[in-house]
Amino acid sequence: MAHAKHTGQGNPIIRHKFTADPTVLVHNDTLYLYTGHDTPPAGVEDYVMNDWLCFSSGDLVNWKEHPSPLKAADFSWAKGDAYASKVIERDNKFYWYAAVSHRSIPGMAIGVAVADQPTGPFSDAKGFALISHDMIPPTANQKANLDPTAIIDENGQAYLIWGNQTCYMAKLKNNMIAIDGPINIISLPAFSEGAHIHKNGDWYYLSYGYGMPEKIGYAMSRNANGPWTFTGILNQVPKNCETNRPAIIDFKGTSYLFYHNGALKGGGSHRRSICIDYLRYNQNGTIIPVIMTTQGVEKATS
Template sequence: MNKITAIITSTLMAATMAGCAHHHTAQTTANGNPLNFGEGLRTADPSAHVWNDGKMYVYTSHDEECQEDFWMKDWYAFSSTDLQNWETHGPLLSVDDISWADNYAWAPDAAYKNGKYYLVFPAGSGHKDRVNPENSTKWMGIGIAESDSPTGPFKDVIDAPLWTSPYANDPSLFIDDDGQAYLYVHAKDHDYHVIKMADDMRSTEGDLIKMDMGGYEPKMEGPWVFKRDDNYYFTMPENNRVLSYYMAKSPTGPWEYKGEFMGQEHNSNNHHSIVEYKGQWILFYHRWLDIDSACGRQRHSAAEYLHFNDDGTIKPIKRTDKGVADFSSKTTSN
């Protein structure tokens, strides 16, 4: 009888320990990627900002299921304090609200100035003929919308693009410490250019300025500029795939190329933003993943921690399933 009891006790203890071990593994491998922005909601091109209310806001483009050639119609935002539980806001603005475009609601950015929130966005019209490019009629421009709230509704108050030539998309707004706003874009024959925004944020000042990139100017999309300490960073998807960067002591350069910090995945495009939140630097980006889709891989927003070397250079980053799932515990411990 004692032997049987000992066997039963030993078995129960082993089961309990296995259960504890399994529970511990589940905790340490908790998935944070892709970000939980809502079931069935496909998002890309995340632009992250921390506003005065202390929340993280991520502004995104919105992929429609099985959409044709990136024909996208509206923009969304998501807010959180722990980077795990997100509140959905939107659509913030739709191409139906824009008189000068009817398609291509691509990568947006946002800014806060003069007591207003600004959504800067690309949109366009026409059709891109990928078989016979000479027949293409596609055009894209940059618009800017205003709101009293970070979650909108946003209104295209100038009812026009900021300019009509050159063709442009992928806007990135950076406001320097002195309040001057700079707009960086991906534009036809005008990559690695910047233009100043007027103080009212409703127009530009002067012409697009060609920046000194130190002699290295690969094909690029989606610039993102930020400042840390006294260093400015010009980051981008190099060759539309690999995230790489330059550094400078001014928002207009001259820039020094520093190399890659995130490699390509599935030979697909990437688009990102970088922001500090509660003492942690975070990279937001998108991944092409096959998650409950009839069309194979679709785009999904994700996030990773970003770290710097002592000299200010960025340490290489690998994609993970965990992402920033432990953000609350990291910030609590700090």
């Protein structure tokens, strides 16, 4: 049963649970926020993430929590680890790309789940991994398949972008659950992880965790397929947290940056919390660097 929480208290926006790695979707004038869920026991400084959470809002101030729509264990071929993800809508279905640890193939993998409504429940769309470690160019990095992001361009072509230390890109078939063609590498300076692709006007933007600890850097292109030109730093290292994962979206005529920090009591790099601040563009399409605030954003009105 959904229930209301978190009214107008600024950043972080979710305060009763630790939330990380935002991905956002607008459907029927409602914004859906999907997050990772940090649950390390007391005294443990490591990533312990087993499920994802879902919140919705009509104004970005009042948030409603929904039952967890997806767990790492919902992928029968996965052994756990609910890392960063991306939810996207196509043809009235909702596709959720998520990074998990594979049960039988060494290394991280990306699964895809599907639902008929944004709050789920979501179920494994394939019964096996969309991307596994043996599919990418040879690498010793067992965490290479992290943090997927996806977009559908103006021609209806869908793309998946992901990676850790190396950024990978592949086309998706129209069914959204199969790769269409080769897996390519996108060359980006200081690429760490946490990729996010979005479009504004005639420009595509690929933002990502830059360096370690992570700022957010971004590249621009006229085409979702690239080539990408590195453009600059979007924001600095977040408070009390070494990682940084952006989600950028327009809602009711205004652009927003979702990210996480470690600002809650007891928080840190393994106990993170989602925040929102305004995002603005220069006339030439570049992004004005975002200053992270404690006050967050005001109510979004249409």
